[in-house]
Amino acid sequence: MTSKGIALVTGAAQGIGKAIALRLARDGFNVAVNDLPSKASDFNKVVAEIRASGRVGSAHVADVSAEDQVRGLIEEVVSTHGGLDVMVANAGLATWSSLFDTTAEQWDKIMAVNSRGTFLCYKYAAMQMVQQGRGGRIIGAASIAGKMGYPFLGAYCASKFAVRGLTQAAAKELGKHGITVNAYAPGAIDSIMLSSLADSSHKDTAMPPELWLDAQIKATPLERLGTANDVESLVSFIASQESQFITGQSFSVNGGTHMD
Numbered sequence: 001m002t003s004k005g006i007a008l009v010t011g012a013a014q015g016i017g018k019a020i021a022l023r024l025a026r027d028g029f030n031v032a033v034n035d036l037p038s039k040a041s042d043f044n045k046v047v048a049e050i051r052a053s054g055r056v057g058s059a060h061v062a063d064v065s066a067e068d069q070v071r072g073l074i075e076e077v078v079s080t081h082g083g084l085d086v087m088v089a090n091a092g093l094a095t096w097s098s099l100f101d102t103t104a105e106q107w108d109k110i111m112a113v114n115s116r117g118t119f120l121c122y123k124y125a126a127m128q129m130v131q132q133g134r135g136g137r138i139i140g141a142a143s144i145a146g147k148m149g150y151p152f153l154g155a156y157c158a159s160k161f162a163v164r165g166l167t168q169a170a171a172k173e174l175g176k177h178g179i180t181v182n183a184y185a186p187g188a189i190d191s192i193m194l195s196s197l198a199d200s201s202h203k204d205t206a207m208p209p210e211l212w213l214d215a216q217i218k219a220t221p222l223e224r225l226g227t228a229n230d231v232e233s234l235v236s237f238i239a240s241q242e243s244q245f246i247t248g249q250s251f252s253v254n255g256g257t258h259m260d
Contacts, residue, residue: 003055004028006081007239008073010064010121011091013039015191016141018046019228020088020235022053027236029086030056032077037061056081064091064117074124086137086239087125089118094156094193096200107155114141114159115166122170126179135178137239140167142183142250144258152204153197160185164250171248180247182238187254188216190225221256 007024011017012033025031031050035043043059050057058080062073078084092114095106118140129136145153146160163183171181188194194216198209205212217225234253237243252260 002028003030005085006030006032006077006083007086007088008032008034008060008077008084008125009088009090010034010062010117011141012046013042015193016186016189016228016231017088017090018043019232020090021046022049023232023236024086024088024239025050025053025055025057027239028055029239030081032058032060032081034060034062034064034073034091036063064089064121065112067120070117070120071124074128078128083132083134084125084128084136085134087121087129087139088235088239089121089125089138089140091117092141092159094153094197096152096197096204097155098152098204099154102155110155111159111162114156115162118163119166122166122181126170126174126177129179130174130177133177136180137243138170138174138179138181139235139238140181140183142167142185144185144187144252144254146183146185146250147252147260148258152201167250168248175247180238180243182243182247183250184231184234184238185250185252185254186226186231187252187257188213188220188225189231190227194225219257220254224255226253226255 007029009021012021013035021033033043047057047059062069142163143160145157146164167183198212201212
């Protein structure tokens, strides 16, 4: 079966990353998935699903905040699959904390994964794509929190605003090489991350987690939480040839909670 190319998805053991990896496989890409060593059993299952769909899949352990590991990750994917056409820098984390309670260590950890990690994935994927000379798609994980500030998510907001800025700058640099650079910016998505934020919110909002989640739904014109499928559909388009004249954008997928 002819492949549309090779895609790499970071943070693909679960949630949105897993959904994106499986969707790209269904779209016809051979897919390399990445996550931390502690998630190995989970993302090996993702690889098994990719292979069951008839595509080639591979698992790669790396911490996206470590430069030598990201460099090695790209080299490993290229050695395994013969190239790289789509880079999805999905790995990220969020911590609920007030401005007063956020420690410098918490700030640094969030920025290291969400901002530094995205930068390193963009950099080394772009270097490989330029060397190949056939263009490519670089896609990052922004957020509605990268378009508007949210209380108790200051570090997360800052990290996602950084992804948007990096995406725009990289798009302007890499366009001449036929490489597009875009990001997806989800709103409240039904996920482990959102549930964790709901559980942590009580100390500052005095709301039970279920009421906090209900408030997110009420703030959305479509009156529901988003799903990983909503995000994977957007990424599928960004990764396709149909998006070839679109670059530097951070696409909202938030049910209308925030309108650009």
